[in-house]
Amino acid sequence: MTQPSQKALVPFVSVANMMALVNATGIEPMLRDLAGYIEADFKRWPEFDKTPRVASHSSDGVIELMPTADADNYGFKYVNGHPKNMKEGYQTVTAFGVLSSVANGYPILLTEMTVLTALRTAATSALVGKYLAPKGARVMAMIGNGAQCEFQAMAFKAICGIDTVRLYDVDSKATEKAVRNLTDSGLTVIACKSGEDAIEGAQIITTCTADKQYATILTDNMIGTGVHINAIGGDCPGKTELHRDILLRSDIFVEYPPQTRIEGEIQQLDPDHPVTELWQVMRGEAQGRSDPRQITLFDSVGFAIEDFSALRFVHNRIQNTAFFDQLDMLADPDDPRDLFGMVRRAA
Numbered sequence: 001m002t003q004p005s006q007k008a009l010v011p012f013v014s015v016a017n018m019m020a021l022v023n024a025t026g027i028e029p030m031l032r033d034l035a036g037y038i039e040a041d042f043k044r045w046p047e048f049d050k051t052p053r054v055a056s057h058s059s060d061g062v063i064e065l066m067p068t069a070d071a072d073n074y075g076f077k078y079v080n081g082h083p084k085n086m087k088e089g090y091q092t093v094t095a096f097g098v099l100s101s102v103a104n105g106y107p108i109l110l111t112e113m114t115v116l117t118a119l120r121t122a123a124t125s126a127l128v129g130k131y132l133a134p135k136g137a138r139v140m141a142m143i144g145n146g147a148q149c150e151f152q153a154m155a156f157k158a159i160c161g162i163d164t165v166r167l168y169d170v171d172s173k174a175t176e177k178a179v180r181n182l183t184d185s186g187l188t189v190i191a192c193k194s195g196e197d198a199i200e201g202a203q204i205i206t207t208c209t210a211d212k213q214y215a216t217i218l219t220d221n222m223i224g225t226g227v228h229i230n231a232i233g234g235d236c237p238g239k240t241e242l243h244r245d246i247l248l249r250s251d252i253f254v255e256y257p258p259q260t261r262i263e264g265e266i267q268q269l270d271p272d273h274p275v276t277e278l279w280q281v282m283r284g285e286a287q288g289r290s291d292p293r294q295i296t297l298f299d300s301v302g303f304a305i306e307d308f309s310a311l312r313f314v315h316n317r318i319q320n321t322a323f324f325d326q327l328d329m330l331a332d333p334d335d336p337r338d339l340f341g342m343v344r345r346a347a
């Protein structure tokens, strides 16, 4: 059999190679680098094609496609969200993605994005925390100690300088796992018995639970003034984490309003409730935190540009390394019009 030509090959980053890349780079430097790419892309937001993600809902979960493009590259992520999966031994969220050249449409990267999504979600959360968290915030409550949890804790340490994380999950086994994984992280890690206990003394509150319903992870009476809430788990129609009254007392910051109004915590509010777009805060065109007593809320749902940044990061990072395989993915007949002949000659 003839070997595929150079034009047929697409660099592929497997889960094994993604893990090797993370471990060779170090988790904190990797989160910081990734946040740098995300921040750079948020600052050039108007250059991107944008659309709310394309979601296919079922009674058990959702499968989504998240595309975006700038003048040079097109990227998309395939991602699912199935809260029941974990109990059956599957991930709640899995993903993979592609980066392509706009010039000729050829893919230039295919990569696993389950690990990369956890990294990019954490990097985005902490980047936003850098703009919105109260000055000198050192303690974060982390409610929901599943797959995303430790990535969030490490990103807030690396990017916002927290030194303590207070963990709570309805399932104490999840908390035990997170305590174990964060033992040598340099963070003070405290396992808590309830959500109320976890938020005690925390200036940053991250909610990262998975449930396919309107849940109330935080009630209004739990939230004092001067905190930043990083709400990650409410990211689908009918799937929220915060009581509506908290939203009414908060200044709300979002990625892309047309998507967040469908999927985020703000689906509980009027469609014209004021929100601030984070790219404008990062460009200095809108105000972030203006008062130490203010409650700021990042109503995170995850937007395609964050994945585009992550794809761009991985594409650049793997050049001249062994952290990828070459995949024979694109047909490359000697004569571009002789696709049929190529198939016949391979017989």
Ligand SMILES: NC(=O)c1ccc[n+]([C@@H]2O[C@H](COP(=O)([O-])OP(=O)(O)OC[C@H]3O[C@@H](n4cnc5c(N)ncnc54)[C@H](O)[C@@H]3O)[C@@H](O)[C@H]2O)c1
Pocket (backbone or CB within 6 Å): 081, 083, 086, 092, 093, 117, 121, 143, 144, 145, 146, 147, 148, 149, 168, 169, 170, 171, 174, 208, 209, 210, 211, 215, 217, 231, 232, 233, 234, 235, 300, 301, 302, 303
């Ligand atoms: N905003 C984003 O960009 C983004 C990105 C990735 C994942 N997510 C969302 O984040 C959430 C967490 O994802 P994951 O991969 O960590 O899921 P996971 O299933 O691994 O973990 C979720 C954890 O939440 C816990 N939990 C459920 N209900 C709870 C409650 N009432 N109180 C406390 N803990 C509770 C579960 O026991 C579990 O340990 C999901 O809803 C996912 O859709 C959002």
